[in-house]
Amino acid sequence: MYLNAAWRRCSEQFDEVSTFIDASNAATRSSSSPSIRSDLYGGWVLLAYASCQFALGEIGKGCMLFLGGKYSNPNDLPESVLRAHERMSFEAVRRLSEGDREEQSQVRQALRDMYSKDWASHSSLLKIEKNVWPDNVREWLKRLGVDDGDLTWMSQPVPGSSETYASRLKELVRERNPIAHGQVPAELLSAQLMQDWLSECRGFMEHCSMTLELHLTRAHEPRLRSIGVVNRRLTLGNRTLPLLKTKHALRVGDHILLSSGRERKRIARIESIRSQGSSYGEVLAGHEAVAVGLSKEHQGCGAFLVP
Structure with a gap:
């Protein structure tokens, strides 16, 4: 945004x-x-x-x-x-x-x-x-x-x-x-x-x-837009978010909002993007099986685009 x-x-x-x-x-x-x-x-x-x-x-x-x-x-x-x-x-x-x-x-x-x-x-x-x-x-x-x-x-x-x-x-x-x-x-x-x-x-x-x-x-309180579909069956660590598929283009260095319910908790920076064993500087919308490394712990929060 x-x-x-x-x-x-x-x-x-x-x-x-x-x-x-x-x-x-x-x-x-x-x-x-x-x-x-x-x-x-x-x-x-x-x-x-x-x-x-x-x-x-x-x-x-x-x-x-x-x-x-x-x-x-x-x-x-x-x-x-x-x-x-x-x-x-x-x-x-x-x-x-x-x-x-x-x-x-x-x-x-x-x-x-x-x-x-x-x-x-x-x-x-x-x-x-x-x-x-x-x-x-x-x-x-x-x-x-x-x-x-x-x-x-x-x-x-x-x-x-x-x-x-x-x-x-x-x-x-x-x-x-x-x-x-x-x-x-x-x-x-x-x-x-x-x-x-x-x-x-x-x-x-x-x-x-x-x-x-x-x-x-x-x-x-703008309408939140998820960065992708989170794979809740997979745990990769407190600072890595597993996505089944991205909904928007993501780039290393981007900022995202971590939110749980109606509570907007914190802003995190994307530190790394990996998929199928390879590192990416950027992935487009629709990319599957993506692990997004963050600068802060997500603690089970959803990840959304910032305003």
């Missing part, structure tokens, strides 16, 4: 930056020029930051597509989300009214768009125009009604480190800002350390996506 498609695009972006870091490092390994190494490192930092901005933009678009499909009238939105939509949209209108003549001419249409059936296409609800400091991202998530209790992961350590997800993103913003204004980096990290940093910030963005995926399924 919308958010999984958005996360696929985010993953591809992070993968491209990771590939570039390795390739550019290999190409310049023999160079002893301090300026080349400095410029290269600065490029890595800027690309990592841009990937985080891109991720928030894509995740936001996915959320707005979901909300626009669910609510043709914005007045039917939950109260807190409607107020956030109005607040952000009125702020955008205010900026238009203070602009040049062409921008001022758009004010009336912008006001009409706020409550039209296409409101989600025009809304500023999930636009983020500030640096992606963790506190700004927290405020961005809360516009959709996400509670602080759902954001405790920000203060949890990233795997293999004592630093938290929030601290790693904060450090990236702090490193990026002077570089973006033309200053020379004070210290250069190795390609491997930059890869680790990129992975940590990618983890932050994936948590954002998973948080919103779970929140939207709980707060707006």
